[in-house]
Amino acid sequence: MAWLSLFIAGLLEVVWVISLKYSYGFTRLTPSIVTIITMACSFFLLAYAMKSLPMGLSYAVWTSIGIIGSTLVGFCIFNESVNMLKVVCLFMILMGVIGLKLTSS
Numbered sequence: 787m788a789w790l791s792l793f794i795a796g797l798l799e800v801v802w803v804i805s806l807k808y809s810y811g812f813t814r815l816t817p818s819i820v821t822i823i824t825m826a827c828s829f830f831l832l833a834y835a836m837k838s839l840p841m842g843l844s845y846a847v848w849t850s851i852g853i854i855g856s857t858l859v860g861f862c863i864f865n866e867s868v869n870m871l872k873v874v875c876l877f878m879i880l881m882g883v884i885g886l887k888l889t890s891s
Contacts, residue, residue, distance in 0.1 A: 788838045795831035796851025798824045803856045807864070843890045850883045 802824040808817035828848075836844045854876050860866035 788835045791831045792835035792839065792844055792847055793851065795828045795835065796848050797855065798828035798831065799848065799852035800855035800859060802828060803852065804859055804863075840890050843886050846883050846886050850879050853879060 802821050805817045805820040805824065808814065809821055810817075812818045812821075832844060832848050835848075857866075857872070857876060861868045
């Protein structure tokens with residue numbers, strides 16, 4: 787259950803980052819409310835997962851889901867530039883988190 791909570795927390799991080807972009811610095815009400823609610827839910831689920839998973843691993847997984855997910859959304863929805871170096875860097879983040887998982891006790 788902790789891993790599922792952590793995964794959902796990471797997905798919610800992607801949602802709040804997207805809604806933060808649409809809030810235009812908290813000047814638009816609906817995206818601002820979505821940002822605050824999804825941020826709170828994401829933190830709550832992260833805290834729940836940390837009750838049984840190691841802190842460093844939990845935080846690394848949560849942030850990596852957010853980083854990779856937000857970057858992919860930026861590529862696909864916001865037409866941000868993509869190049870091979872960015873893809874390699876995202877892959878290295880993924881490999882780092884997998885390495886942390888494999889070496890955690």
